[in-house]
Amino acid sequence: MADIARLSINSATIDRRLSLERCVDACVRHAIPAIAPWRHKIHDIGVKQAARVIRDSGLEVSGVCRGGMFTGPDKAARARSLDDNRRAVDEAAALGAHCLVLVVGGLPEGSRDLAGAHDQVRDGIAALLEHARAANVPLAIEPLHPMYAAERACINTLRHANDLCEELGAGLGVAIDVYHLWWDDTLRNEIARAAGRILGYHVCDWLVPTTDLLLDRGMMGDGIIDIRQISGWVAAAGYEGYVEVEIFSAKNWWLRDPEEVLDITCRRFQKHV
Amino acid sequence: MADIARLSINSATIDRRLSLERCVDACVRHAIPAIAPWRHKIHDIGVKQAARVIRDSGLEVSGVCRGGMFTGPDKAARARSLDDNRRAVDEAAALGAHCLVLVVGGLPEGSRDLAGAHDQVRDGIAALLEHARAANVPLAIEPLHPMYAAERACINTLRHANDLCEELGAGLGVAIDVYHLWWDDTLRNEIARAAGRILGYHVCDWLVPTTDLLLDRGMMGDGIIDIRQISGWVAAAGYEGYVEVEIFSAKNWWLRDPEEVLDITCRRFQKHV
Numbered sequence: 440m441a442d443i444a445r446l447s448i449n450s451a452t453i454d455r456r457l458s459l460e461r462c463v464d465a466c467v468r469h470a471i472p473a474i475a476p477w478r479h480k481i482h483d484i485g486v487k488q489a490a491r492v493i494r495d496s497g498l499e500v501s502g503v504c505r506g507g508m509f510t511g512p513d514k515a516a517r518a519r520s521l522d523d524n525r526r527a528v529d530e531a532a533a534l535g536a537h538c539l540v541l542v543v544g545g546l547p548e549g550s551r552d553l554a555g556a557h558d559q560v561r562d563g564i565a566a567l568l569e570h571a572r573a574a575n576v577p578l579a580i581e582p583l584h585p586m587y588a589a590e591r592a593c594i595n596t597l598r599h600a601n602d603l604c605e606e607l608g609a610g611l612g613v614a615i616d617v618y619h620l621w622w623d624d625t626l627r628n629e630i631a632r633a634a635g636r637i638l639g640y641h642v643c644d645w646l647v648p649t650t651d652l653l654l655d656r657g658m659m660g661d662g663i664i665d666i667r668q669i670s671g672w673v674a675a676a677g678y679e680g681y682v683e684v685e686i687f688s689a690k691n692w693w694l695r696d697p698e699e700v701l702d703i704t705c706r707r708f709q710k711h712v
Numbered sequence: 713m714a715d716i717a718r719l720s721i722n723s724a725t726i727d728r729r730l731s732l733e734r735c736v737d738a739c740v741r742h743a744i745p746a747i748a749p750w751r752h753k754i755h756d757i758g759v760k761q762a763a764r765v766i767r768d769s770g771l772e773v774s775g776v777c778r779g780g781m782f783t784g785p786d787k788a789a790r791a792r793s794l795d796d797n798r799r800a801v802d803e804a805a806a807l808g809a810h811c812l813v814l815v816v817g818g819l820p821e822g823s824r825d826l827a828g829a830h831d832q833v834r835d836g837i838a839a840l841l842e843h844a845r846a847a848n849v850p851l852a853i854e855p856l857h858p859m860y861a862a863e864r865a866c867i868n869t870l871r872h873a874n875d876l877c878e879e880l881g882a883g884l885g886v887a888i889d890v891y892h893l894w895w896d897d898t899l900r901n902e903i904a905r906a907a908g909r910i911l912g913y914h915v916c917d918w919l920v921p922t923t924d925l926l927l928d929r930g931m932m933g934d935g936i937i938d939i940r941q942i943s944g945w946v947a948a949a950g951y952e953g954y955v956e957v958e959i960f961s962a963k964n965w966w967l968r969d970p971e972e973v974l975d976i977t978c979r980r981f982q983k984h985v
Contacts, residue, residue, distance in 0.1 A: 546920075551938040557897060586859045588895035589920050589936045595895055622861035622868055624830060647819075647862050649925060663862045665824040 441670065441682065441712035443705055447473035447501035449641070449685035450480050452704065453697040459484055461697075463496045469701045473499040473681045475540075481530055490533045500536040501681035502579060502614065502639050503527065509563025510544035510556045510593070517559060520544075524567045531576045537680060538579040538638040539571065540614050545590045556593045565607055572610040579614040579638035580604065586652050587619075596620070597629035604636050612636035615673060616685070618643050618656055621664040627672050634676040642666055642712050643686045654689035658703060659711040666711050682712060714943065714955065714985035716978055720746035720774035722914070722958035723753050725977065726970040732757055734970075736769045742974045746772040746954045748813075754803055763806045773809040774954035775852060775887065775912050776800065782836025783817035783829045783866070790832060793817075797840045804849045810953060811852040811911040812844065813887050818863045829866045838880055845883040852887040852911035853877065859925050860892075869893070870902035877909050885909035888946060889958070891916050891929055894937040900945050907949040915939055915985050916959045927962035931976060932984040939984050955985060 448471055450462050457465070459480040466474050474493065481489045481503070493500060506527040511517040531539040543560040546553065564578065571578050580600040583592035594600050597620055600613045613633050618641070620626050630637075644662030649655050659666055670682070684704050686692050692700050721744055723735050730738070732753040739747050747766065754762040754776070766773060779800040784790040804812040816833040819826065837851065844851050853873040856865035867873050870893055873886045886906050891914070893899050903910075917935030922928050932939055943955070957977050959965050965973050 546936055551936050551941075553894070553897070553938065584859065585857060585895040586922070586925075589918055593895070596897075599897055621826070622858040622866070624826070624869075624872055645862055649859070652859075652922060652925060663819055663824050665826065668824075 440709050443470060443708065444472055445682050446471050446705065446708050447475050447681035447683040448701070448704070449475040449504065449683050450477050451504070452684050452686045452692070453700050455693060457697060459489055460492050463492055463498060465697050465701055466498055467496050469705055471701065471705070473501045475500065475502045475504055475683050475685070476534070477504045478527060478530065481534070486530050486533050490535075493534055499681070500534045501683050502538045502540045503531040503534060503536045505540045505542045506567070506578070507541040507592070508544040510547050510559045512547040512549065517563065521563060521566055524563070525570045528567065528571045528574050528576045532574040536576065538577040538612070538614070540579050540581050540639060542581055542583060543592045543594050545588060545593050553593060560593060561603060561606070564603065564611065568607060568610050577638050578611050580611065581614040581616060581639070581641075582619055584619040596623060596625070597633060598625060601629055601632050612638035614639035614641060616641035617664050617666055617669050618645060621645060621669065626669070630669075630672040630676050637673060637676055637678040637680075639680065639683060640670075640673050640678055641683045641685050643684060651689065654687045656686045656688055658686060658692065659684070659707040670712055682708070684708065713982050716743060716981065717745055718955050719744050719978065719981050720748050720954035720956040721974070721977065722748040722777065722956050723750050724777070725957055725959045725965065726973050728966060730970060732762055733765050736765055736771060738970050738974055739771055740769050742978055744974065744978070746774045748773065748775045748777055748956050748958070749807070750777045751800060751803065754807070759803050759806050766807055772954070773807045774956050775811045775813045776804040776807060776809045778813045778815045779840070779851070780814040780865070781817040783820050783832045785820040785822070790836065794836060794839055797836070798843045801840065801844045801847050801849045805847040809849065811850040811885070811887070813852050813854050813912060815854055815856060816865045816867050818861060818866050826866060833866060834876060834879070837876065837884065841880060841883050850911050851884050853884065854887040854889060854912070855892055857892040869896060869898070870906060871898060874902055874905050885911035887912035887914060889914035890937050890939055890942050891918060894918060894942065899942070903942075903945040903949050910946060910949055910951040910953075912953065912956060913943075913946050913951055914956045914958050916957060924962065927960045929959045929961055931959060931965065932957070932980040943985055955981070957981065
């Protein structure tokens, strides 16, 4: 049974209109020990205020969502992205986050050059790493489901992320999300291979049927992912950090009272993670 | 420039209400040399009549869609599936099809056992192979996009399909569909590895955005897949067979006049494949 002491709530899981302060309060009320805020929620109240609110609450920050989007149509666009990523590193540092999660970017608009996008991602991460190492903020590549390859992230397997980590070295690791990776028959081996660089572990569920590519993720237990099996693999690889619940759900969970969502999240976390 | 002499039309590309006879007529009128019929269209007029219509038209059958769905909740269900697959082999033989395409099946209803589903698929194909070899009908595993892993096919990479082909031996090959596989950074190598067992090559395009998981495929040129690059890899692997256009498109192409769809398909095929 998963222990609530390891639960982190990604701010996107509860009503997206909620301020960071109210997200934090809700987690504290439910004895949830950690949070993973999206940057726009941090920006809404300013980084200093966000850091203060979180510090005062006693919550830990399992990760900041998100850096990345390294691909772009030209050098200027990629330089702007790199600047923004450096700010994201600084924000993660200010919040004492365990890592900055990277959604690496898809094909630049109008491009069909997948190998070129891969190169841009590698170069972008390499360029960001120096700043991240100096700030003591580990960078976590999150491989996304292949259905996001064009628009969000062209790293779609843990194998690819592991390769990149081995190429680029210290300060870089992976965030493993069951939603994105459950289908991969090499997952068990690649999780074992990721031992020592697993920076985050994210859970939700794959619904059958799934009615929307982006906003129809399920609560743990409502779908077909054997989450406990994957949790076992992640534990066997030595990961003992927070387990983040991140559910995008426009037609179900986002419409519900955040208190109810957190109640159910805690129960399902214990039962299915 | 791709040659129309290599074009095959999957019957699902044009108005789904069209009978097989009208599909065949439409292809002949457009000087399209081959067709890939779905089984329900064959059954609508009977296998003998379908074989006669196709033979009289002079069209070749690049493949029959589809066998597979080897996974099931119990032995009885899997035995029924195997029976149906043997009939599919017989139908493909009656039509002189170049192969029977296999959509292997996802998780059995209510199951979260992905490794178990993989075993069922391997056992199902192995059991079908004897009949298929005797009938001289090659079986083509079609790896589907990972977003179909739960409901349609739990083989989602060409690597996995290649592994299975090497394990199970003669009579088994792969159908390579750019829509399902374009995102995979190992695709070039796996296509090279598939040399000698490529039984089909399917094209359409990945739209940005994609609004439906199943029924929003794009016409070649309307999306972000570098189809010509993949065609080059397939050619380098020695494949000289038909190139099948298979577009599921509930809100666009299925609503248009089949004549218009075929006109545009032929032009786009020459330009983008």
